[in-house]
Amino acid sequence: xxxxxxxxxxxxxxxxxxxxxxxxxxxxxxxxxxxxxxxxxxxxxxxxxxxxxxxxxxxxxxxxxxxxxxxxxxxxxxxxxxxxxxxxxxxxxxxxxxxxxxxxxxxxxxxxxxxxxxxxxxxxxxxxxxxxxxxxxxxxxxxxxxxxxxxxxxxxxxxxxxxxxxxxxxxxxxxxxxxxxxxxxxxxxxxxxxxxxxxxxxxxxxxxxxxxxxxxxxxxxxxxxxxxxxxxxxxxxxxxxxxxxxxxxxxxxxxxxxxxxxxxxxxxxxx
Amino acid sequence: xxxxxxxxxxxxxxxxxxxxxxxxxxxxxxxxxxxxxxxxxxxxxxxxxxxxxxxxxxxxxxxxxxxxxxxxxxxxxxxxxxxxxxxxxxxxxxxxxxxxxxxxxxxxxxxxxxxxxxxxxxxxxxxxxxxxxxxxxxxxxxxxxxxxxxxxxxxxxxxxxxxxxxxxxxxxxxxxxxxxxxxxxxxxxxxxxxxxxxxxxxxxxxxxxxxxxxxxxxxxxxxxxxxxxxxxxxxxxxxxxxxxxxxxxxxxxxxxxxxxxxxxxxxxxxxxxxxxxxxxxxxxxxxxxxxxxxxxxxxxxxxxxxxxxxxxxxxxxxxxxxxxxxxxxxxxxxxxxxxxxxxxxxxxxxxxxxxxxxxxxxxxxxxxxxxxxxxxxxxxxxxxxxxxxxxxxxxxxxxxxxxxxxxxxxxxxxxxxxxxxxxxxxxxxxxxxxxxxxxxxxxxxxxxxxxxxxxxxxxxxxxxxxxxxxxxxxxxxxxxxxxxxxxxxxxxxxxxxxxxxxxxxxxxxxxxxxxxxxxxxxxxxxxx
Numbered sequence: 001x002x003x004x005x006x007x008x009x010x011x012x013x014x015x016x017x018x019x020x021x022x023x024x025x026x027x028x029x030x031x032x033x034x035x036x037x038x039x040x041x042x043x044x045x046x047x048x049x050x051x052x053x054x055x056x057x058x059x060x061x062x063x064x065x066x067x068x069x070x071x072x073x074x075x076x077x078x079x080x081x082x083x084x085x086x087x088x089x090x091x092x093x094x095x096x097x098x099x100x101x102x103x104x105x106x107x108x109x110x111x112x113x114x115x116x117x118x119x120x121x122x123x124x125x126x127x128x129x130x131x132x133x134x135x136x137x138x139x140x141x142x143x144x145x146x147x148x149x150x151x152x153x154x155x156x157x158x159x160x161x162x163x164x165x166x167x168x169x170x171x172x173x174x175x176x177x178x179x180x181x182x183x184x185x186x187x188x189x190x191x192x193x194x195x196x197x198x199x200x201x202x203x204x205x206x207x208x209x210x211x212x213x214x215x216x217x218x219x220x221x222x223x224x225x226x227x228x229x230x231x232x233x234x235x236x237x238x239x240x241x242x243x244x245x246x247x248x249x250x251x252x253x254x255x256x257x258x259x260x261x262x263x264x265x266x267x268x269x270x271x
Numbered sequence: 272x273x274x275x276x277x278x279x280x281x282x283x284x285x286x287x288x289x290x291x292x293x294x295x296x297x298x299x300x301x302x303x304x305x306x307x308x309x310x311x312x313x314x315x316x317x318x319x320x321x322x323x324x325x326x327x328x329x330x331x332x333x334x335x336x337x338x339x340x341x342x343x344x345x346x347x348x349x350x351x352x353x354x355x356x357x358x359x360x361x362x363x364x365x366x367x368x369x370x371x372x373x374x375x376x377x378x379x380x381x382x383x384x385x386x387x388x389x390x391x392x393x394x395x396x397x398x399x400x401x402x403x404x405x406x407x408x409x410x411x412x413x414x415x416x417x418x419x420x421x422x423x424x425x426x427x428x429x430x431x432x433x434x435x436x437x438x439x440x441x442x443x444x445x446x447x448x449x450x451x452x453x454x455x456x457x458x459x460x461x462x463x464x465x466x467x468x469x470x471x472x473x474x475x476x477x478x479x480x481x482x483x484x485x486x487x488x489x490x491x492x493x494x495x496x497x498x499x500x501x502x503x504x505x506x507x508x509x510x511x512x513x514x515x516x517x518x519x520x521x522x523x524x525x526x527x528x529x530x531x532x533x534x535x536x537x538x539x540x541x542x543x544x545x546x547x548x549x550x551x552x553x554x555x556x557x558x559x560x561x562x563x564x565x566x567x568x569x570x571x572x573x574x575x576x577x578x579x580x581x582x583x584x585x586x587x588x589x590x591x592x593x594x595x596x597x598x599x600x601x602x603x604x605x606x607x608x609x610x611x612x613x614x615x616x617x618x619x620x621x622x623x624x625x626x627x628x629x630x631x632x633x634x635x636x637x638x639x640x641x642x643x644x645x646x647x648x649x650x651x652x653x654x655x656x657x658x659x660x661x662x663x664x665x666x667x668x669x670x671x672x673x674x675x676x677x678x679x680x681x682x683x684x685x686x687x688x689x690x691x692x693x694x695x696x697x698x699x700x701x702x703x704x705x706x707x708x709x710x711x712x713x714x715x716x717x718x719x720x721x722x723x724x725x726x727x728x729x730x731x732x733x734x735x736x737x738x739x740x741x742x743x744x745x746x747x748x749x750x751x752x753x754x755x756x757x758x759x760x761x762x763x764x765x766x767x768x769x770x771x772x773x774x775x776x777x778x779x780x781x782x783x784x785x786x787x788x789x790x791x792x793x794x795x796x797x798x799x
Contacts, residue, residue: 158631159631160631162590163623163625163631164633164644166622166623167644167646167647167648169644181636182634
């Protein structure tokens with residue numbers, strides 16, 4: 001197992017663990033404001049200090065992890081759940097009008113800068129975590145559709161697919177039985193990468209106030225709230241910043257490590 | 272004069288010995304062939320000689336080219352030698368050429384690397400070299416515009432552009448058709464005579480070896496087991512492996528007589544057109560006729576061969592018969608019922624075995640699931656105990672142990688995989704099997720075993736098959752009747768022995784004349 005995989009899995013497990021723990025316990029209740037104790041530096045009763053309302057930053061980071069992970073995970077789920085079948089369908093009907101329709105539809109979504117459209121969607125339907133999920137999810141669909149189709153096309157030319165066709169199996173059945181297991185690695189790896197991009201997108205949307213609304217904690221909002229205080233209390237901005245950085249880094253390393261681990265052909269012997 | 276001397280060469284990769292104690296002498300102006308089955312170390316010897324051993328390989332011994340030890344030469348000096356003192360020709364001419372550069376530029380590149388000449392002069396010399404290797408197209412063409420044989424000529428022109436003393440050709444004709452192979456071998460022989468260079472020919476094809484080589488080295492498990500001048504070695508093979516190898520190449524199997532005359536498959540006037548690139552924006556797409564009025568019949572229990580060169584429509588015909596692709600004209604019937612994708616009862620009468628033992632199985636499924644895939648065609652596929660029995664029987668029929676059922680495909684060798692492919696075809700007890708180049712990718716000894724297996728299966732129950740191959744000697748031994756296909760048409764058909772002994776069509780005649788012949792060996796029959 002590679003170093004990347006271990007570090008990536010460790011970081012991912014740590015932040016997912018924080019998010020899970022927040023359902024059971026947080027050091028402080030973040031809905032209670034404690035103005036006298038605002039902007040405390042890390043250490044003492046508040047391990048990571050407090051923000052400008054006197055809320056415990058560790059508790060905020062834990063609750064924020066929950067929001068970020070939930071939004072990104074559901075968004076990737078939407079992308080995979082719709083994108084992979086679309087890609088399989090396009091590959092099964094390769095060269096047909098349907099293939100063209102699906103792929104040109106993808107190109108259409110790809111043609112817009114994703115964050116701009118996400119802003120548009122949340123601006124029209126109102127800012128909320130759900131709308132952020134939908135906006136990020138839509139932009140994951142073409143990523144998975146295109147990847148699936150690209151990976152499935154060469155498989156369709158392989159002899160074992162011909163053998164399955166000789167056995168009378170239809171395109172749908174072959175897609176599920178033969179194509180999907182052979183591209184699953186790729187999907188897992190891409191899913192991990194998209195997950196990290198989802199966390200970034202969620203942070204960006206909440207940073208500009210279009211993500212989860214207060215009092216729901218989110219890393220992007222914590223950053224936005226702290227930016228005017230950077231010179232007075234830098235830790236208030238640095239801590240959510242590092243949370244985002246480490247989660248994204250962990251997921252990317254995990255994706256990289258998983259790719260090497262799942263596909264032995266790509267394993268490079270480092271000397 | 273000795274050109275290349277390999278002394279006690281041993282190579283290890285990750286602690287595993289791949290070459291052990293190789294000794295070989297090569298003279299200038301001679302063709303030395305290294306032959307053996309896959310994994311015997313033929314290509315590794317060639318790579319070691321070029322100084323191109325893979326990373327992690329540890330070599331011991333000496334490789335002296337004109338007195339210079341390749342193993343002791345640093346990489347920059349080796350780079351100056353490669354292409355200059357030694358050239359190499361690879362098996363697959365398409366991947367050996369850069370698809371986005373013209374062929375003239377690629378040959379000129381070799382000259383520009385090694386000599387201080389102007390671009391114009393290099394291009395002029397490249398053009399002359401391309402002409403010398405018998406290429407009749409302009410140097411401004413791109414690799415994809417050429418045929419396989421033409422591409423191989425370009426690769427050869429690149430290798431000999433600097434007139435190297437040593438030319439290494441690794442399976443140079445394996446990817447080519449027989450008639451092209453004959454012309455390329457002629458060219459190589461001519462170049463050796465004209466330039467006086469030494470040719471190290473790596474090939475598994477013993478007929479080619481016996482035909483062109485001055486000396487032969489036979490390799491097995493990383494060692495040279497026998498080496499000698501071609502006539503001597505062919506006359507008196509000392510090592511049992513050499514004998515077994517030649518015997519397996521000349522293997523003829525005994526087929527039982529054809530039981531009946533009842534027709535099974537009838538292909539009548541089939542036409543298959545493929546649309547090609549549009550010539551104008553709104554004009555109709557031109558078509559390429561891959562099958563032109565093809566008709567054939569196969570009777571119950573009859574073994575029919577189909578030979579022809581690549582691109583003649585053999586694979587298209589396979590797909591048409593299996594109902595995998597629509598045809599634009601004509602009919603294909605099995606037992607008088609037309610073939611269609613949805614008709615499961617009809618489809619179970621036909622199964623197929625493909626060429627590539629690696630590509631024809633889903634790597635993610637276990638053997639029991641792989642070989643029972645055709646059960647999908649049955650209305651009541653066997654379940655539980657019956658299914659296990661059917662799997663065990665199918666594995667036993669092809670000579671594999673029953674515990675193979677729980678394994679994944681990567682745990683099997685090429686020959687075993689082809690046995691599994693046959694097991695998969697047989698499990699629904701079809702009346703007709705199509706073998707699409709089914710033994711072409713196998714080593715000779717494994718090929719002989721698979722051919723024996725097919726003959727055995729024919730003895731157990733009447734089995735009709737269409738055996739598609741470019742290898743005439745294999746078709747000759749395993750079929751009752753043969754069809755010869757050229758450019759989408761069947762140009763000759765008849766009883767196999769008659770066609771081979773007395774070919775009527777000029778194309779058949781040229782095919783048979785081009786195929787390299789194994790020398791008659793007195794004791795070939797009792798060696799296996």
